[in-house]
Amino acid sequence: MCDKKGVYNFNEIEKKWQDFWQENKTFKANDDSDKPKYYVLDMFPYPSGQGLHVGHPEGYTASDIVARYKRMKGFNVLHPIGWDAFGLPAEQYAIQTGTHPAETTKNNIDNMRKQIKSLGFSYDWDREINTTDPKYFKWTQWIFLKFFNSYFDEEQQKARPIDELVIPKGLSDQGKAEYIDDNRLAYEAEVAVNWCPELGTVLANEEVINGLSERGDHPVIRKPMRQWMLRITKYSERLLDGLDEVDWTDSIKKLQHDWIGKSTGAEVDFALDGFDEKIRVFTTRADTLFGATYMVMAPEHPLVDKITADSQKQAVEEYRRTASRKSDLDRTDLAKEKTGIATGAYAVNPVNGQKIPVWISDYVLISYGTGAIMAVPAHDDRDFEFANKFGLEIIQVVEPPSQQDKDAVAKGQLCFSGNGRAINSGKFNDLGTAEFKEKIASWLEENDLGKKAVNYKLRDWLFSRQRYWGEPFPLMHQKNGSIIPLTEDQLPLALPLVKDYKPAGSGEPPLSNAPDWVNVTLPDGSKAKRELNTMPQWAGSCWYYLRYIDPNNAEIFCDSEKEKYWMNVDLYIGGAEHAVLHLLYSRFWHKFLYDYGYVSTPEPFQKLINQGMILGTDGQKMSKSRGNVVNPDKVIADYGADSMRLYEMFMGPLEASKPWNMHGVEGVHRFLQRFWRVVIDEETGALSQSVQDVDADDETLRLLHKTIKKVGDDVENFGFNTAISAMMIFVNHLVKMQVKPKSAIEKFVLILAPFAPHIAEDIWQKLGCQTTLAYEPWPGYDPQFVKEAQFELAVQIKGKIKDKIVVDADATEEQIKEIALSSEKVIAAMGGKEPKKVIVIKSRLVNIVV
RNA sequence: GCGAGCGUGGCGGAACUGGCAGACGCGCUAGAUUUAGGUUCUAGUACCCUUAGUGGUGUGGAGGUUCGACUCCUCUCGCUCGCACCA
Incomplete structure (x- = not known):
């Protein structure tokens, strides 16, 4: 060899x-x-x-x-x-x-x-x-500054320069500054982050598994820290609408749709017995207001301190402390039983004046809606569970359509959260759920007790990390707390050299280890400190396609x-x-x-x-610990890049998960090798003697044109595996031929080229072409050759195949029917019975019903 | 729990809009070439049965629609991936 x-x-x-x-x-x-x-x-x-x-x-x-x-x-x-x-x-x-x-x-x-x-x-x-x-992240920083210097105009639903923000009259200088900062699309906020004391750093949600750090299994707690946020929530509606314009799979669109999580409902104010303040709640089921028998606030709700009765103070304090130490994951763990504690305060149901107790529980999230809910245990699964645990009243206000459910719900044994007919709801009785929602919303608005409202699950984006290897924020902090953004000509702000990449123990990010970089003297001689956080890895990938x-x-x-x-x-x-x-x-x-x-x-x-x-070859996800990782360098060394590319595409549909199989690589490698030998004389390296300037025969021509069509169509539809299969069929045909028409091979090389470009270029050259085929026009196909001249007609009786007959492609339905009915095998199989019905599918089959 | 997707030979997978299930490749079997192995080539390969046929059964399972179902409908089982108390 x-x-x-x-x-x-x-x-x-x-x-x-x-x-x-x-x-x-x-x-x-x-x-x-x-x-x-x-x-x-x-x-x-x-x-x-x-x-x-x-x-x-x-x-x-x-x-x-x-x-x-x-x-x-x-x-x-x-x-x-x-x-x-x-x-x-x-x-x-x-x-x-x-x-x-x-x-x-x-x-x-x-x-x-x-x-x-x-x-x-x-x-x-x-x-x-x-x-x-730095020449790249200069612009990441530049875009960040744009965010910092912008606000969102609700009316126009778009970002505008912060200078154009209309500031309410009568604010002090400090009030104005605060108002501006509160409207920036990049803003600072005190938010609870995943803090790992053992590692001395903050972790991203993905790095926390079951309340422990992914690296080292150390405990992670929630800790409020000053963080940079991007106001992505302002774009919720547009991010939702935009999904209609793009050509993505429904499943990905749905994922994004659900992540944004729009829900429409109403905000309702509940008066507090003995206080001036009100508790505002968000609900999608304002039609169940008459069934609200208690209220729940998130432990972090700002009203909790104020309204808690003296007798409950200690217990409430303790509950809040415990809740604050839980990670989000602990809090959302459904396996855990619901917990909570009464504040001792009472609210007044605005629709019927009923006094209902106010509880706190961590099943209510401070970060969604208003951080407080009205609880309707008869018609909400979570409230139902909570009410049963703490012996709270359950009042049914919706009658389910099914008789079976009706009784169970009436007895308080079942919670029904679907739509139905209103009962126990005063003048709203008998309304259907949808109609009730409309009516009650208007009623609330007329009585100044609430209004229609929309909420999104999407949260603002926590945009800062306590890490070294990220884009520095182009910002400086003054002693008085005000922030000075860098100007465009000061960009990029490069990372300083540090001796130690570890975060300082206090939670100060690693950049605090570079005091010369951190401490800045401003032109007026005053001192300022640079922002110590860096941007998350997502930042650079947000706009790279533009660069x-x-x-x-x-x-x-x-x-x-x-x-x-x-x-x-x-x-x-x-x-x-x-x-x-x-x-x-x-x-x-x-x-x-x-x-x-x-x-x-x-x-x-x-x-x-x-x-x-x-x-991996074992059908499992590849990982070092399983030892099933396939090294692409080795595959390329053993079989070549063209075989590697071809196999990756031949394995199956692009979007499916599929296991690796080294024998499969050999298979596509054999295909390339076979094609090589069809065209090249292995002894000399020159074009094979059997490749000649002759006209292709009819069969070859038809197969060639069919292959060209199939491969082109498949590439357009990302069906690469079937395109390769079609090319294999063509090469198998060439192998069998004594004399191979050069013109057909030239066209075939061109359609192979996108898949296996190296071998295609080389054969293209050996065929006598001077330059790269990368810009050769994709070969066209002639529709008249794509159709077969004849086809094999399957003749069925009652759906079972009895005979196969070769028929001319241009035979009419009548002719096909005649041919089918005159087949000896068919006549024998019918056993003298008369055909009741004959179904002819042109160029495919005939089905005879007897 | 909710949502989405997927179940086809020993394996990866094909099958247009309801019209011959298993293309193509792997693997396997037999044969040829070869000192041998490998390579290459030829033939075969869904399963079952038998006297190898003009036979039976087959696309996770059970029903249904239809002349005809891998494809459509209902129920069911299994797997994978998202989301996970969002009121």
């Missing part, structure tokens, strides 16, 4: 073409082109020390096939890649070894870039970006003419794990930039595809 000159030497071929593409900048996207544009984007990777795993190339291969296909279809294609390079692992490594995260990151990027290049993806490498590059459009612009994050040409992203491929957060955050930033006219489209990503997970 080794002495033959012309064997399929994939290592050599792949290196040769990767070098060629790089030297010739084959895939450089042109900003100034008459061609229609196509922007195909991959979710950029975090450059980890582990390097690439086989999951990465799945999405990247799919997008690369589309990119290459679209180029051949005459599109000007933008297909970029970069690095989402801020993040915790490099920082942890720095804590352990003292290596600067920038160095670790650079090494990891160099390694992964090499790996990615070895797969032959058609990226425009001149547009490579890196979120940790690819204009990666080196020093004046603006993206030139608006170029933005208008390239946006929006036509196809976005990435993992489903980002279905909510990344995609929601970047849509939010995009809409914000849209408000200022920096981007021209309301949504960034038109079409979204989530590739499925690649599992």
Whole structure:
């Protein structure tokens, strides 16, 4: 084998073409082109020390096939890649070894870039970006400052400069400043965070598992800390509406829809017996007001202190202390029984003047609605459970439609939360649920007791992290507490060098270890301190797709003419794990930039595809501990990048999870090898003698055209596995032929090229073509050849196949019927009976009913 | 608990809009080439039965609609993934 000159030497071929593409900048996207544009984007990777795993190339291969296909279809294609390079692992490594995260990151990027290049993806490498590059994060900081300097105009439903905010009259200077700060889209707030005393740091929700830290299993508690927040909730409605405009799967849309969690209902004020204050509640079931038998406030509710009776003070205090120590996870653990304590205070039900007790319980969340509820135990499962536990009154006010439920609910044995007919509700009796809601809302409004209201589950975005390896906030704090943002010419604000990457024990972030950087003298001689928090990893990925459009612009994050040409992203491929957060955050930033006219489209990503997970050979998720991780470098070394790409696509549908199988790689490798041998003489490396300039026979021509159609259609629909299967069928046909028509092979090479570009380029060259095939037009097909000349007609009697007859494709229904009925086998099978009904499906089958 | 998705040979998977289930690949069996293994090539391969047929059964299970169901409807079982007290 080794002495033959012309064997399929994939290592050599792949290196040769990767070098060629790089030297010739084959895939450089042109900003100034008459061609229609196509922007195909991959979710950029975090450059980890582990390097690439086989999951990465799945999405990247799919997008690369589309990119290459679209180029051949005459599109000007933008297909970029970069690095989402801020993040915790490099920082942890720095804590352990003292290596600067920038160095670790650079090494990891160099390694992964090499790996990615070895797969032959058609990226425009001149547009490579890196979120940790100061030239990049300058603009992340710049966008943050825009948020800081903006407010949300409710009337226009859009962001506007903070200077244009109308400030209420009669405020003191301090009051004005506070009013402004309260309206900024980036604001500071004291919020409860996951604090891990053992690690001395704050953790993200995802890093807390069952109340313990993911790393090291240390206890995590809730602790209020000053944090930066982004007011994403102002965009709830627009983020919801925008989902109608994009071409995403229903399941992803639903995920985002539910995450935003819009619910419409009413706010109702309950007077407090003996106090001037009122308790305001939010409810979606104002029609059950007559059944409200008690109230519950969140333990953190500001009224609790005021209204608690002296006799309950101690118990209430203790309950609040316990609740505050619980993590969110503990609090939401359904397995736990409901807890709570009465405050000793009473509220008055506005519809009937009934005095009802006020309790506190941690099943009511301070962060949703008004932080207090009216409890209707007969018609709310949670209230039902609570009332039963503490012996509170249950009054039925809705009659269920089903007789069975009716009795159980009446006896107080069952809670019914569906719609029904109103009872025990005074003048509202007999109303249906929907109608009741309307009527009671108007009644509340007329009597100044409440109004219609909308609530969202979506919370403002906690945007600061107590970490080193992130974008510094471009802000300074003065002694008097006021905040001075940096000006645009002061950006980027780079990270300082520190000796110690650990957070200070007090919870001060690692940046406090760089006093020279932290302490600033302002032009007027006064002192200020820089913000010590950094931004979360999501920040850089919120807008990276815009930077690819204009990666080196020093004046603006993206030139608006170029933005208008390239946006929006036509196809976005990435993992489903980002279905909510990344995609929601970047849509939010995009809409914000849209408000200022920096981007021209309301949504960034038109079409979204989530590739499925690649599992280990054992069908389990790949992990180091299971020892089932497949190394892509090894696969490429053994079988080549083309085989790797082909196998990743051949495994199954792109969006499905599927297990890896090394024999499968061998299978597609054999396919490439077989094709190679069809065309190339293995002894000499020249074109095989059997490839000749002859006309293709009818069968070959039909198969070729059918294959061209099938592969093109499948690429358009992301059915890469079936496209490959069609190409295998074609090659199997070629193998059988003594003389192979060169013209057919030329066309076939072109459709293979997006999938296995190296071998295709090489064969293209051996066929005598001088230059790269990357911009050769995608071959067309002739519809007349796609149809078969004849087909095999299946003849069924009562749905069972009795005969198969070859029939001309242009036979009429009558002719087909006749042919079928005159078949000997059919006549025999009918046994002399007369056909009752004959169903003819053209070009498929005939079904005879007797 | 709620929501979404999925169940097809030994395995990964195909099957257009209700029209021949199992394309393509893996694996396996037999044969050819080879000193042998591997490679390559040829033939076969859903299951069951028998005298190998013009046979029976088959798309998680049970019903239904239809001339005809992997496909549509109802119920049910199993798996996977989200969400998880949002009033």
